[in-house]
Amino acid sequence: MSGFKHLSVNELIHMSEASKEVQVVDIRDAASFAAGHIQHSVNLTNENLAHYIAAADMDKPLVVVCYHGMSSQSAANYLNEQGFDDVYSLDGGFSAWSLAHS
Numbered sequence: 001m002s003g004f005k006h007l008s009v010n011e012l013i014h015m016s017e018a019s020k021e022v023q024v025v026d027i028r029d030a031a032s033f034a035a036g037h038i039q040h041s042v043n044l045t046n047e048n049l050a051h052y053i054a055a056a057d058m059d060k061p062l063v064v065v066c067y068h069g070m071s072s073q074s075a076a077n078y079l080n081e082q083g084f085d086d087v088y089s090l091d092g093g094f095s096a097w098s099l100a101h102s
């Protein structure tokens with residue numbers, strides 16, 4: 001069984017409005033993240049991954065964002081295996097989020 005759920009951009013917007021508890025991690029490269037990212041998201045890298053996991057609240061929803069929604073799925077699965085109970089992969093990734101906000 002897959003350890004994550006799919007989330008649309010609209011669902012993320014509603015989820016964020018409904019609760020301040022949503023955590024968003026962005027697994028794109030640092031330059032892309034610096035050029036633009038979802039408000040309050042954290043750029044998750046190999047360097048800060050262990051620290052992020054150790055410090056995170058694993059009971060809160062966690063949304064994983066990549067470029068187009070492909071690699072976020074394996075990252076979401078991995079983060080679920082690490083103990084996050086409520087993990088989502090953002091369908092369409094940051095490009096879909098940008099389109100919705102352009």
Ligand SMILES: O=S(=O)([O-])[S-]
Pocket residue numbers: 066067068069070071072093
């Ligand atoms: O980031 S991506 O795997 O969707 S191209």
